[in-house]
Amino acid sequence: MNNGVIYAFAAFAMWGLFPLYFKTLHQVAALELLAHRMAWSMLFLLIVLTLRSQWRWLKPVLRDKPLLARFAASAVLLSTNWGIYIWAVNAGHIVEASLGYFINPLINVLFGYFFLGERLRRLQWLAIAIAAMGVLWLTWQNGQPPWISAALAVTFGSYGLLRKTARLGALEGLTLETLLLFPVALAFLGAMAGLGKSSFVDAPLSVEMLLAAAGPITAIPLLLFAAGARRIPLSMLGVIQYVTPTLQLLIGVWIYHEPFDATQMVGYGLIWVALIVYSLEGLWRARLGAA
Numbered sequence: 172m173n174n175g176v177i178y179a180f181a182a183f184a185m186w187g188l189f190p191l192y193f194k195t196l197h198q199v200a201a202l203e204l205l206a207h208r209m210a211w212s213m214l215f216l217l218i219v220l221t222l223r224s225q226w227r228w229l230k231p232v233l234r235d236k237p238l239l240a241r242f243a244a245s246a247v248l249l250s251t252n253w254g255i256y257i258w259a260v261n262a263g264h265i266v267e268a269s270l271g272y273f274i275n276p277l278i279n280v281l282f283g284y285f286f287l288g289e290r291l292r293r294l295q296w297l298a299i300a301i302a303a304m305g306v307l308w309l310t311w312q313n314g315q316p317p318w319i320s321a322a323l324a325v326t327f328g329s330y331g332l333l334r335k336t337a338r339l340g341a342l343e344g345l346t347l348e349t350l351l352l353f354p355v356a357l358a359f360l361g362a363m364a365g366l367g368k369s370s371f372v373d374a375p376l377s378v379e380m381l382l383a384a385a386g387p388i389t390a391i392p393l394l395l396f397a398a399g400a401r402r403i404p405l406s407m408l409g410v411i412q413y414v415t416p417t418l419q420l421l422i423g424v425w426i427y428h429e430p431f432d433a434t435q436m437v438g439y440g441l442i443w444v445a446l447i448v449y450s451l452e453g454l455w456r457a458r459l460g461a462a
Contacts, residue, residue, distance in 0.1 A: 193261060205257055211355060232343075232347060245337070249348055275323075404457055
């Protein structure tokens, strides 16, 4: 249990610190940074799988066309989520991006209700209603919905829905997704280099090393998350996950001085209340089940 908490906390903390990494590469366009993330992740995963001699799963998977189609869809959703997040960070929208990951657990609950036939309890409905009030408040005050937050929450929630119903583990699934994305990423990077617009070719060594680090920076938190998820209850994992958007919010406000006034505090406050209700209800149910 203790190891599981450490693994999960480390994963969510690393995800929470992502804005610091992407901000150091602000000179690299979001699409190119996304392509580098795909390409270097593939190399890192190849090394991990080779060291673990964990290749036997791949051959039958490549013959399973329905499974490949499902993972092609999840790969598109994952890359879309990554791309939106990278752009948002470097465009000065870290605070709004963090809201997407605060909302995401409630999006997952709704997706479970609509697509998996899961029943929602009264307090879960209450949490969703309170969060909706927060989003409506922010929409009214800003004159438009928080599109970045909504896009991040929906793409990651949809990705989670596809992965929940797939039969591959975390490492194998991420490898297959990256394998499907790799040719596109490589072609894009090759085209950028051919046009003389590559941020990697002739870049300072520090930039090249940071871009190459995208592989382990992407894969290591996912592996830690998978290790933690196997060792601790889902309800506890659900509470720890708020480390990620909390760190992102603090980084956006305190380090990069993004605006966060009383108006936004009201909207975020409603969403935080919704998350507290949702988390406490989940912990209470887990305790009743263990009793």
